[in-house]
Structure formats: C-alpha cells, structure tokens
Amino acid sequence: MVPLILFLWLMIAPPSIAVAAAPSLAKPGCQASCGNMSIPYPFGIGSNNCYLDHNYTITCNQSFNPPKPYLTSLRLEVLAVSLTNQKITINNPVVKGCGNSPSVGTSKSLEGTPFVFSGRYNKFMVSGCGNATLDLDGIVMAGCSSRCNHDSAGQGKGCFGINCCETTTPFVLDRYNVSVTVSTQGDCVSGFLVDKNWIEEYSIFDSRYFAENIGLVPVVLRWTLQKVDFPSCIGNYTTLPFPENTLITTWSCQCRWNEDGNPYLANGCQECANCTGQCSRRGENGSFTCPTRPNKSSKKELCISTWQFHQGHTELDHGHFFWISAGVGISTGALFLIIGIFWLYKIVLRIKNKKRKEKFFKRNGGLLLQQQTSVDQGSSDKTHFSAKELEKATDNFNENRILGRGGQGTVYKGMLTDGRIVAVKKSKIVDKSQLEQFINEVVILSQLNHRNVVKLLGCCLETEVPLLVYEFISNGTLFKHIHNQSNEFPLSWEMHLRIATEVAGALAYLHSSTSIPIYHRDIKSTNILLDDKYRAKVADFGTSRSIAIDQTHLTTLVKGTFGYVDPEYFQSSQFTEKSDVYSFGVVLVELLTGKKPISMTRTDEQRSLATHFLLSEEENRLFEIFDPRVLNEGTKEELMAVANLARRCLNLSGKNRPTMKEVASELEGIGMSNKKSSTVQTNFQELGCTSGAESVVLSYGNSTSMELNLYSSTTSSSDGQPLLRNCV
Structure with a gap:
C-alpha cells in the first residue's frame, strides 16, 4: 500500500521541486563543442549516432588554435548555429573580377542537401567599381551597381551606391549564379551574398580594399527538417518563400515557454530551475531568468516519513485497518480511472487520425483521382497504398534508402510485401501548386501504357x-x-x-498515339531513366499537359530547365509539340558530345550546348566537339546523320523542326542501317571473299550513309594478309 501511495504522490507532485541541471545541447556521449563554439544536435561530431544524418556532420579541424568546425557536406567553415531560428552561418567565397578578367561568373549550389540560402538574414552586396547580378537558372533575383569614387573609400556603416551597394533577396534559394563586371580599368569588383548583420556591424568599410583582398564572407543558411525526423517533439511548420510562387516547408521543434535546452533531443528540454511566477526568455540561446521558489518538502523527506510510519505500526488496530482499506480502495479506483482515461484517449486519437487521413485524402486530390479512375478505364489497375505499407517498405523512409533528391521531393527505394522493388516519391513541400503537379502527374500517367514510359503503380493520399x-x-x-x-x-x-x-518513340507516342495529345514540357537527360537492360524510360510528368486535338499550343508561364527550354517558347510563352522536339534535340547533342547543356567554362556566346553545337557546325568543327568514344565506335556517315537530325530539331523556328514521329522514324532508319552495316561487315570477315565487282550501299531515310566497294580481285590488309577472296 505504502509504495502505491508513494508512486501516486510522485506522479502528481509538482515537477519543479527538484533543481534541474543545465541541459546539454549535444547528444549524450558526443563531443559538445569545437574550439569556442557549441555544436547542438541535429548537428554533431563523431559517430553516426551523434548527428541526424550525413548532411549535419561537423568536422573539428584541430590544425587551428583554437580548433575550427567545418560543415563536412559543404566543406565550409561554420561560424554559428542557432536552434531558435534553424540557421547556420558559414564562411562563403566571394566572386571577384579585376582588370585582367573584367567579367566573371560562378555558381553556388546546395541541391541535394537540407540547406538553403536565407533571404531574410542575407543581403546581396557589390563592393568596388562595377555591377553584379544574382540569378536562378537565368532569372535575375537581385542586382546592384556601384559608382566609383576614389576619394571616398571608407563610407562608415552600410553601402549606398558609391564604391559599394547592397540589396535584399526576397526568396530562399537552393542554388544561384553570380556574375560580376568591372566598370573601371585597373579596379576590382566583388559580388556576394552576405549576412546582413555583418554589413550593419562593419564599423568602417573600405570597399576598394575589400574588393581586392577579401575572399570569404559570412552567409546564413536555413536548415530544413520534416516532422517524420522528430515525430515526438513539440513544434510547428514554417514556410519559406521560394521562387516561382512556391514555398519550402520546414518542421521546427521548440521547448515550452518555461523550459530550456535542445528540443531536438529526447528529454532535451528542462523546466526552469527553482522558478515561480513568470519565467522570461533571455537571448537567442534560449536561457531563462526567474525568481527563486521557497523550499518545500522534498521527495526524500516523504520517503523517510513513510518508512518511519511503517516501522512504528507493526501492530495494527481496527482504526488503522479502516484507513488502510480506504487507501487501497481509493488507489484502486484511481488506477482504474487512469486506465479508463488512457483507453478513452486511444479511442479519441484513433478517431482523430481517421479524420486526419480523410482530410489529407481530400486535400491531396483524392476525390478528383477517384473521379478520374471511374472515367478512365486505363487507370483501373492503379493501386492505392496505405501509409503504413509504404513506411514498412522504405524502413520508415530511412536515409539509406534515398535514391535521389529533387526540387519537388525525395525518391526512396522500397520493397513491398509481395517482394516487388519500387521507387516511392515523397513530396517535401505542402503547397497548392506542387499538389496540382502531383495530381496532374497521376492523371497523365494513368492514361499511358508504353514500354519506354516509367510505369506508375499507385499512390498514397492519406499522408500529410x-x-x-x-x-x-x-x-x-x-x-x-x-x-x-x-x-x-x-x-x-x-x-x-x-x-x-x-x-523519340515514347515522345511520338505522347504526341500522336494517345487519345488526347500530351506535351511532356521537361525533356532532359535527368528525366530519362535506364533499366537493368539499359532501356530508356521517360519519367517526371509533373509539368506535362494534355490538350485538345484541335489545339496547336498551350499558353502558360515559362517552365523548364535552363539549357533545354525552347527559345521560341521562352519568348512567346506558347508551348507546342515542337518545344518538346527542341528539348530532345539538346539530349541528342548530349549523346553525341558528352557535354553538359550549360557550362560556365565555355564563352558567354557558347555557354549553351545548343548554341555551341550549331556554331561548331557552321565552322565545320563538329568532330572536334564529339565524344571520343562516339568517334571511335560510330561511322562518319552515322554521326553526321544524327548531327543533321539534331540541327533540325534545334531550329529556332518551331515550324521548321520535324515532328517527334519523323524524328523517331529517322532514328529507327539509322539504327537499322547500323545493324545492317555490322552484319555485312561480320559476314564478309567470316567468309573472307567477294563474288565479283559490286558495291553495297547502306541507306537510311533519303541519305546514303556508306558504300562498301567489293572488288573481284583479292584485297589485302595493311599486314599483307588477304582480306577478301573471290567466291563462286
């Protein structure tokens, strides 16, 4: 009876009686700091258990005094980490141009990581004499120009356009490109994203000295998480503005108002020690200040008194027995009450989860997809998977199961209960525009049945x-x-x-063979997958659109990937089937040259692979840019035929480009001629003979590709051995 009473008392006793020790921000057993800086979880130093995943690994460089922390995934020095605002400050290189290189550009990318460049905490700055722009895939996000005044080097705090200027960046970015141009001979100019507090705290800013000598500046990154990473913590979603009217959503954990510590750790938050009344937060680190609570009876004192009670009453009278019986009855009733409340909580939680799943189902377009399924017979074999089934298949979306990350979400490898291996695409953004893309992709893929289009097996709509x-x-x-x-x-x-x-066959099928023509709108080599037999599978139909048969184009906001977008579509905002042909032409050139669609190493004029290819053809330098392996294995006639087809696909006028059906037909002809050429060569090498003076002409389409002259006399190889002999 006594232990039960003690147990119940401990459960209802005020938790603030005991004095709480200062909580650690690192995981237990892990290194808590590097040099002068504390390293809070989810970041960590050491073993896998010390950090959330490899993106949050910190390397402590002991070669400095004091040691310096580096973010391992980006190889950049860490200057500060804030749990309150989910931000990390790193040292980032500036982009610099001087007289000997007046125009310079470089790219920064955080793609594939949970980090983004902050728009709220950073500014774009130009130092020196010139101008600079910050763009995302060719779209300018910020720009600034500074005018030279050699008599006004030090300007005090801030930049106001003379030798230095600054501007805000309205969005968070996962990548950007900075281009700088020097305006005055002999001077330098630097363009960079920088922590806005650094500008405000810089007492005297010698912009010309900075442009010439400084190479690193502090930049603030926001780190993003999902609720699945910390399902049990108290927190909320925060949305960050991203270009193209999209939002990035991140889950942030928080301690209660009267607690201190690291909310990302289990039991990482502790109540204010010895506090009564209002407990106030002090500073960004999350420390608290409050009055001292008067001492009360401690749990230890209660233990001693109950032990003394037990020792002094071994002989119990009827009065004591009554009170003990009453205590047992009250304790038993309280126990049953707790059990009843627990089961009631479980029932309420089950009902709440059911309503939550119904809410997600409706919000994720479930009703629309049900309607589509009832109308479209081709989608009748699509399956709806449960969230529990997909969590089990992907080991609760384990980091080790990730196949790739993209702008719309993360793809995981999974195994269903029937043994099938699948790819599960999980969106990382709760956003209406992304939701429309998801519904669009399901509807489009539900209509398709082609061996070279990736197959949609099903979806799950009951999750967030x-x-x-x-x-x-x-x-x-x-x-x-x-x-x-x-x-x-x-x-x-x-x-x-x-x-x-x-x-080409898959795209021709989309354009010409489906009941309603479909434009893919994002053809690129990253959206073409290869199976175990290296057969092509066209994927990612998030931005695809189906149109009426009597329509010739779609008028939309320009979307696509820089380097693949049809220039005609870029100028008119009208997407036609020939816009897909242009993007396919860029892929053809990639296959021929082995070069990327956009390269910062080429000159401005030839930075685009399509432009580089067309200029090389005009200057009769095509074979200089072809991939050496392609040159070694393909014949000149084949390569020129494919190059000629690519040139026609890249015609700046859409009406002069071939259709995808014509492109597929020509490529099939080239492929058939390639096989026939290989067969002829093999047969004659095996026979080692000819049957008189004749020539074999291999053709594809309307162009002759190769002519093999077979002489009646014996032909010798370079080593003097007979190569062909007469045959009867």
Whole structure:
C-alpha cells in the first residue's frame, strides 16, 4: 500500500521541486563543442549516432588554435548555429573580377542537401567599381551597381551606391549564379551574398580594399527538417518563400515557454530551475531568468516519513485497518480511472487520425483521382497504398534508402510485401501548386501504357504530403551515364543510338498515339531513366499537359530547365509539340558530345550546348566537339546523320523542326542501317571473299550513309594478309 501511495504522490507532485541541471545541447556521449563554439544536435561530431544524418556532420579541424568546425557536406567553415531560428552561418567565397578578367561568373549550389540560402538574414552586396547580378537558372533575383569614387573609400556603416551597394533577396534559394563586371580599368569588383548583420556591424568599410583582398564572407543558411525526423517533439511548420510562387516547408521543434535546452533531443528540454511566477526568455540561446521558489518538502523527506510510519505500526488496530482499506480502495479506483482515461484517449486519437487521413485524402486530390479512375478505364489497375505499407517498405523512409533528391521531393527505394522493388516519391513541400503537379502527374500517367514510359503503380493520399509509387528503374539517369566519367560500364555508340530511338518513340507516342495529345514540357537527360537492360524510360510528368486535338499550343508561364527550354517558347510563352522536339534535340547533342547543356567554362556566346553545337557546325568543327568514344565506335556517315537530325530539331523556328514521329522514324532508319552495316561487315570477315565487282550501299531515310566497294580481285590488309577472296 505504502509504495502505491508513494508512486501516486510522485506522479502528481509538482515537477519543479527538484533543481534541474543545465541541459546539454549535444547528444549524450558526443563531443559538445569545437574550439569556442557549441555544436547542438541535429548537428554533431563523431559517430553516426551523434548527428541526424550525413548532411549535419561537423568536422573539428584541430590544425587551428583554437580548433575550427567545418560543415563536412559543404566543406565550409561554420561560424554559428542557432536552434531558435534553424540557421547556420558559414564562411562563403566571394566572386571577384579585376582588370585582367573584367567579367566573371560562378555558381553556388546546395541541391541535394537540407540547406538553403536565407533571404531574410542575407543581403546581396557589390563592393568596388562595377555591377553584379544574382540569378536562378537565368532569372535575375537581385542586382546592384556601384559608382566609383576614389576619394571616398571608407563610407562608415552600410553601402549606398558609391564604391559599394547592397540589396535584399526576397526568396530562399537552393542554388544561384553570380556574375560580376568591372566598370573601371585597373579596379576590382566583388559580388556576394552576405549576412546582413555583418554589413550593419562593419564599423568602417573600405570597399576598394575589400574588393581586392577579401575572399570569404559570412552567409546564413536555413536548415530544413520534416516532422517524420522528430515525430515526438513539440513544434510547428514554417514556410519559406521560394521562387516561382512556391514555398519550402520546414518542421521546427521548440521547448515550452518555461523550459530550456535542445528540443531536438529526447528529454532535451528542462523546466526552469527553482522558478515561480513568470519565467522570461533571455537571448537567442534560449536561457531563462526567474525568481527563486521557497523550499518545500522534498521527495526524500516523504520517503523517510513513510518508512518511519511503517516501522512504528507493526501492530495494527481496527482504526488503522479502516484507513488502510480506504487507501487501497481509493488507489484502486484511481488506477482504474487512469486506465479508463488512457483507453478513452486511444479511442479519441484513433478517431482523430481517421479524420486526419480523410482530410489529407481530400486535400491531396483524392476525390478528383477517384473521379478520374471511374472515367478512365486505363487507370483501373492503379493501386492505392496505405501509409503504413509504404513506411514498412522504405524502413520508415530511412536515409539509406534515398535514391535521389529533387526540387519537388525525395525518391526512396522500397520493397513491398509481395517482394516487388519500387521507387516511392515523397513530396517535401505542402503547397497548392506542387499538389496540382502531383495530381496532374497521376492523371497523365494513368492514361499511358508504353514500354519506354516509367510505369506508375499507385499512390498514397492519406499522408500529410502525397506519395507516388513507381516501378523501380535500376540503372539511374541517362545524365549520370553520359557525364560520369568514372562509370564502370560506359554506354557504347550503338546503345546511345538505341536510347535516342526509344525516347523519340515514347515522345511520338505522347504526341500522336494517345487519345488526347500530351506535351511532356521537361525533356532532359535527368528525366530519362535506364533499366537493368539499359532501356530508356521517360519519367517526371509533373509539368506535362494534355490538350485538345484541335489545339496547336498551350499558353502558360515559362517552365523548364535552363539549357533545354525552347527559345521560341521562352519568348512567346506558347508551348507546342515542337518545344518538346527542341528539348530532345539538346539530349541528342548530349549523346553525341558528352557535354553538359550549360557550362560556365565555355564563352558567354557558347555557354549553351545548343548554341555551341550549331556554331561548331557552321565552322565545320563538329568532330572536334564529339565524344571520343562516339568517334571511335560510330561511322562518319552515322554521326553526321544524327548531327543533321539534331540541327533540325534545334531550329529556332518551331515550324521548321520535324515532328517527334519523323524524328523517331529517322532514328529507327539509322539504327537499322547500323545493324545492317555490322552484319555485312561480320559476314564478309567470316567468309573472307567477294563474288565479283559490286558495291553495297547502306541507306537510311533519303541519305546514303556508306558504300562498301567489293572488288573481284583479292584485297589485302595493311599486314599483307588477304582480306577478301573471290567466291563462286
């Protein structure tokens, strides 16, 4: 009885009687600081258990005194970490141009990481004599120009346009490009994103000295999380503005108003020690100040008194027995009450979860998709997966199961209960525009049945963000195979030609063979997947649109990937089927040259691969830019035929480009001629003979590709051995 009373008393006793020790911000057993800086979880130093995932790994460089922390994934020095605002300040290189290189550009990217450049805490700044712009995929986000005045070097706090200027950035960015141009001969100019507090705290700013000598500035990054990473913490979602009217959503954990510590750790928050009345927060670190609570009876004192009671009453009379019986009855009733409240809580929680799933189902377009399923017979075999089933398939969306990250979400590898391997696409943004893309992708893919289009197996609509389930494509993207020089199995020219033919066939199917024509609108090598037999699969239909048969174009906001977008569409905002043809032409040039669609190493005029290709053709330098492997394995006639087709696809006038059906037909012809050429060569090498003077002409389309002259006399190879002999 006594232990039960003691247990109940401890449960209802005020938690603030005991004095709380100052909580640690790092995980227990992990290194808490590096040099003069505290390292709070989810960041960490040391083993895997000390940080959330590899993106949050901190390396403590002991070669400095004091040691300096570096963010391992970005290889940049960390200056500060704030749990309150989910921000981390790093040292970032500036972009600098001087007299010998008056125009300079460089790109910064955080893609594939949970970090974004903050718009609220940073400013874009130009130091020196000149101008600079900050753009995202060619769209200018911020720009600034400073006028030279050599008699006014030090300006005090801030920048106002003379030798230095500053401007705000309205969005968070996961990547950007900075271009600077020097305006005065002999001077330098620097353009950079920088912590706005750094500008305000800089007492005397010698902008010309800075432009010439300073290489690093502090930049604030926001780090983003999802609720699934910290399901049990108290927190809320915060939305961050991103270009193109989209939002990035991040989950942030918080301690209660009267608690202190690290909310991202289990039991990381502790109540204010010895506090009564209002407990006030002090500073960004989350420390508290409050009056002292008067001492009261401690738990230890209660333990002693109950022990003395037990020792002094071994002989119990009827009065004592009554009170003990009453205590047992009250305790038992309280226990049953607690159990009843617990089960009632479970029932309420089950009902709440059911309503929550129904809410998500409606918000994620479930009613629209149900209607589509009832109308479209082709979608009848699509499956709705439960959230529990997909969590089990992906090991609760384990970091080790990630296949790739993109602007719309993360793709995980999973295994269903029936043994099928699948790819699960999980959106990372709760946003109406992204939701429309999701619904659009499901509706589009529900209509398609083509061996070279990735197959949608089903979806899950009862979660906070919708999930799509695709067939698993094992060999990654075409982009990886073209541009990854360390690839153990490089694609041959014959495979290049086959992949191009398969993609062209898939696009021709979308344009011409479906009941309603479909424009893909984002053809690029990263959206072309390769299966275990290196067959092409066209993927990512989030921005695709179906149009009426009598329509010729779509008028929309310009969307697409820089380097692949049709210039005609960029100027008119009218997307036609020939816009897909242009993007496919860029992919063809990638296959021929092995070069990326945009390169900062080429001159401004030829930064675009399409422009670089067309100028090289005009100057008769095509074979100089072809991939050496392609040159070694393909014949000149084949390569020129494919290059000529690519040139026609890249025509600046859409009406002069071929249709995808014509492109697919020509590529099939080139492929057939390639196989026929290989067969003829093999047969004659095996026979080692000819049957008289004749010539074999291999053709594709209307252009002759190769002519083999077969002489009746014996032909010898370079080593003097007979190559062809007469046959009867």
